[in-house]
Amino acid sequence: MRFWSYLLQRLGFVVPILLGVTIVVFVISHVIPGDPAHVIAGMYANEAQVQRLREEFGLDRPLWEQYWISIRKMAFQGDFGTSLYTKRPVLTDLRTYFPATLELTTFAMLLAVAVGIPLGVVSASHTNRAADHATRFASLAGLSMPAFWLGLLLQIVLGHLWGWLPTRGRVDSIVTIDYPITELTGVYLVDTLVTGNWTAFKDVAAHILLPGLVLALGPLGLIARMTRSSLLDVLREEYIKTARGAGLPERRVIYRHALRNALIPTVTVIGSMYGFLLGGSFVVESVFDYPGLGLWGVNAILNLDFPAIIGLTLVYSLMRIASNIAVDLSYYFLDPQIKLAGRYEG
Amino acid sequence: MGWTGRLLASQAARIREYRLAMRRFLDSPLAVAGAGIVALLFLVAVLAPALAPYPGDAGATTHLERRLQSPGRAFPMGTDDLGRDILSRVLMGTRLTIQIGFVVTLLSMVIGVPLGAVAGFLGGKVDELLMRTADVFQSIPPLILALAVAAALRPSMTNAMIAIAVAWWPWYSRVVRGQVLALRERTFVEAARCIGVSRRRIIFSHILPNCVSTILVQGSLQVGNAILTAAALSFVGVGVQPPLPEWGLMLSVGRGFLPEIWWYVTFPGLAIFVTVLGFNLLGDGLRDVLDPRLRR
Numbered sequence: 001m002r003f004w005s006y007l008l009q010r011l012g013f014v015v016p017i018l019l020g021v022t023i024v025v026f027v028i029s030h031v032i033p034g035d036p037a038h039v040i041a042g043m044y045a046n047e048a049q050v051q052r053l054r055e056e057f058g059l060d061r062p063l064w065e066q067y068w069i070s071i072r073k074m075a076f077q078g079d080f081g082t083s084l085y086t087k088r089p090v091l092t093d094l095r096t097y098f099p100a101t102l103e104l105t106t107f108a109m110l111l112a113v114a115v116g117i118p119l120g121v122v123s124a125s126h127t128n129r130a131a132d133h134a135t136r137f138a139s140l141a142g143l144s145m146p147a148f149w150l151g152l153l154l155q156i157v158l159g160h161l162w163g164w165l166p167t168r169g170r171v172d173s174i175v176t177i178d179y180p181i182t183e184l185t186g187v188y189l190v191d192t193l194v195t196g197n198w199t200a201f202k203d204v205a206a207h208i209l210l211p212g213l214v215l216a217l218g219p220l221g222l223i224a225r226m227t228r229s230s231l232l233d234v235l236r237e238e239y240i241k242t243a244r245g246a247g248l249p250e251r252r253v254i255y256r257h258a259l260r261n262a263l264i265p266t267v268t269v270i271g272s273m274y275g276f277l278l279g280g281s282f283v284v285e286s287v288f289d290y291p292g293l294g295l296w297g298v299n300a301i302l303n304l305d306f307p308a309i310i311g312l313t314l315v316y317s318l319m320r321i322a323s324n325i326a327v328d329l330s331y332y333f334l335d336p337q338i339k340l341a342g343r344y345e346g
Numbered sequence: 347m348g349w350t351g352r353l354l355a356s357q358a359a360r361i362r363e364y365r366l367a368m369r370r371f372l373d374s375p376l377a378v379a380g381a382g383i384v385a386l387l388f389l390v391a392v393l394a395p396a397l398a399p400y401p402g403d404a405g406a407t408t409h410l411e412r413r414l415q416s417p418g419r420a421f422p423m424g425t426d427d428l429g430r431d432i433l434s435r436v437l438m439g440t441r442l443t444i445q446i447g448f449v450v451t452l453l454s455m456v457i458g459v460p461l462g463a464v465a466g467f468l469g470g471k472v473d474e475l476l477m478r479t480a481d482v483f484q485s486i487p488p489l490i491l492a493l494a495v496a497a498a499l500r501p502s503m504t505n506a507m508i509a510i511a512v513a514w515w516p517w518y519s520r521v522v523r524g525q526v527l528a529l530r531e532r533t534f535v536e537a538a539r540c541i542g543v544s545r546r547r548i549i550f551s552h553i554l555p556n557c558v559s560t561i562l563v564q565g566s567l568q569v570g571n572a573i574l575t576a577a578a579l580s581f582v583g584v585g586v587q588p589p590l591p592e593w594g595l596m597l598s599v600g601r602g603f604l605p606e607i608w609w610y611v612t613f614p615g616l617a618i619f620v621t622v623l624g625f626n627l628l629g630d631g632l633r634d635v636l637d638p639r640l641r642r
Contacts, residue, residue, distance in 0.1 A: 020482030024491075028498050137376060140630060144623035146574055148581050149597060149615030152604060160605035279489030283578050287601075297490070298582055301497045309494055317485040 003332060010325050014318075019071075021317045022310060026067050029306040057084065070310070080314075081307035085299060090311040093296060098315065099186025100170055101292035104285070105277040107189070107208050108215035113270060116220040120227025120266075125254060127232065135224060142221030147280055151214045151287035158210065166207050168289040175203045211288040215280050219273040226269040231262040264331065271327030275320045367635045377631020383624025391440040403430035404438035406589035417609050424609035427599065432609065435591035436617050442592050443573055443621055446507060450572035451565050453511035458518025459561060463549050465519065466526030477523070480516035488513040492575055496584040503592070506585040510575050514568065521564050525557045559636040566629035570622040577618050593618045 037054040045053075054060045058069065073079040080090035116139075123135035159167035166172065171181065171188060179200045184191045189208070192201035234240065235258055243253045285294035293312065300308035371377050395401045399421075403409075409429030417424040423432035465476040483491070488510075495509035529535060530553070538548050577594030579585030586592035588599070593614040600610030 016478070017482055017485050020478070021486055024482055024486070025494065028495055133375065140376070140626050141619075141623055144570060144574070144619060144626050146577055146581075146594075146597075146615055146618045146622070148578065148594075149611065149618060152597070152601060152611050152615070156605045156608055275487040279487040282489060282493065283581065286582065298493075301493050302583060304497060313486055313490065313494070316487050316490055320487060321485050 003329075007325075007329065010328070014321055014325075017321060018314060018317060021313055022071060022074075023067070025306075025310050025313045026063075026070075029304075029309065030063050030066070070307075080311040083300070083305055083308040085303045085305040085308065090307050093308065094293070094311055094315055097291065097293045097296045100188075100290065101278075101281050101285070101294055103187045103189060104208060104211060104215065104290060104292055105274070105281055107212040108277055108280075109219065109270070109273065111212055111216040112219040112223055112273070115216075116223030117227050117263075117266065119220075119224040121231060121254060121259065123224065123228040124231040124235065125250070132228075135228070139221035139224040142217040145217055147214050147217070148283045148287050150217065151211065151284055154210050154214065155287075165210055166203075167210065170207050170291055171200065171204050172207075175200055207290075211284050211290050214287075215277060215284045218276055218280065219270075222269055222273060222276075223266060226266045227262065230265040231258060234258045234262045267330055268327055271323045274323035278316050278319060371631055371635045374631050374634065376627050377634070380624050380627025380629075380631055383620060384628050387440055387444060387621055387624060390437060391444050394437045394440055398431075398434035398437045400431040400434040401438065403434040404591045414603065414607055414610075423613040424607075426596070426610055427603060432596075432613055435596065436593065436613055439591040439593050439596070439614070439617065440621075442503070442586065442590060443576075443618075446503070446576045447569040447573045447625065450507050450510045450514070450576065451568050453507065454514040454568065454572075455518055455561060455565060457511060458515035459522050459554070459557075461515070462519030462522030463526050463554055463557075466523035467530060467545070467549050467553065473523075476519065480519050483513070484516045486513075489575060489578060492579060493582065493584060496579050501584045501587055503586045503590065506576055506579045509579070510572055513575075514572070517568075518561065518564060521560055522554075522557055525560050526553055529553050529556055563629070563633045563636050566632045567626070568629075570625035570629065573618065573625065574622050 037050050037057070037059050041050045041053050051060075058066055061069075070081060073081065078091065080094070082088065083090050083093055086093055119135050119139065123132045126132045155167040158164045179197050181188055181191055181197065181200050181204075182195050184194060188204040189201065192198075192204055231254070235254075240253060240258055243257050244250070248257075281292060281294035282298055283294070284290070285292045286298045289295065293315065296308075297312045299305070300312060371381075390397065398404070407428070407430060409425075411429065412421075412425050413427055413429040415421055415425045415429075421431050421433065423436065426432055426435070461476055461480075465473040491513040492506075492509045495512050496506045499505035499509065526549075535548060535552060538552050543552070576585055577592075577597070580592050580594030581598045583598065586595050588595065596614040597611050597618075600607065600614070603610050
């Protein structure tokens, strides 16, 4: 089947790309003026202590040797090394924090799609009228909004001033004392829903609302713009004129006939948006003290914790590559006429 | 028609095209608003020392006697934790922000455009190598790559700008490569090759000038993004360092005084928002005018 061979071909490119990513990060982390051993040892360590740490973490060996050792460990033992900062295995940390970020970014993505697509449709069906200008302005404004600023403002107004929503963390620790969350997937919204833990579910939902909204804004703008422009393209096609000529109501023409075809470019944008969301999660998680990969990653970066940074970059790149592949495969279902070929970049 | 006549006719056509583009740009209220905001920003950047009530507050001065005062007549945007006038710092910060936006964009172009042109023109192994490298860079989310590079190089304004450019060059390479692939087959390139023009000259004096509008569109859309990313780097702590009046950095420090001292984060953030919005509106308008394929 062409579908499966295409999928295999795409998957075949994942490993070289990830290898490339490790090389890039490794080079970045080792040609730097900073010395990680000094950072781990802290300000008050003497030279001998720093030297001991350097030997302990293998930082005194030549660059290619360090690279070879760490790659071998990653590939054959699943050992991503020990975080210089948390002193825990990187893989353990990644596993702990990954579900939170997955939950936050997926929530944001769903929000962006659910609002962005209808907004784009409204804009396209009112071209160059007030509603269109307003939507286009709003979507550009969403793209131009510094997420950390909006996050802080929402915290002041909705959190502190009106007290509507919690502004920090993922779940209230007092709630989890009475209603402990059974961790099945680590995605709290799913876990609480499956176990019927409504009190905790409501609390988790309240916590994710603000960071999710802030994170969704940029992608929302892009999705709305893309939907608008591709819908306008489709609406110029002959078969739409035919449908209109046959006297179908405009609503039906747009939603039943045009939108399906117009969504193909939008899906591409949605896939590429994952990179945007993953990057955004760094800033948003640190504004909202949301205990995910982003917050952990900011600390890793500030502390020049390179084993952690390499693990983190790999996970993020993998998520990005996976979403790109998913997008290309989704073409297959949206429009079987599209050739699944010629695109093999991650 | 002799050659002078043809020349004049082509000039006239060019002028007509230019007028048409101008008209299209001016017809879009959003594009005009963007151009207005950007023009105003440049004006503020140039006149900042004259406009700022306390231009000296852009540096490390301290006036502890007037620290954390709420917005009022003397200090329209309030004062910060060291007693510096926030309005003055925001105005003086315009210079830094515009500088960052343009330097980052130019730097990414300087890296990305030649690589893309060479890849597209030479094809084969060179193309393969360059584009797979671009794949690797693009598979890391840009903000994360920029954060890692900025932290590794040691936090400073210059290093932050380098870091963002390192994360963004593949976008230029890709766009330019696509254009070059299309242009390579055109007759005028064929002609140049036939009369023995060197490859380097074909790329740089025949092909690249034809990619200018594409590069310009991509660049104008990136300025706002560069400013936003730089502000995020400063906010996290790996970008511009104190005491420079950079807006992201002001937000980062002001965050510690929330929720009571709301003005410390509100105004610098507003400045970032308006600036990025201005550049994005302008870039969007330019794209509609310069890139006929994307015109709606």
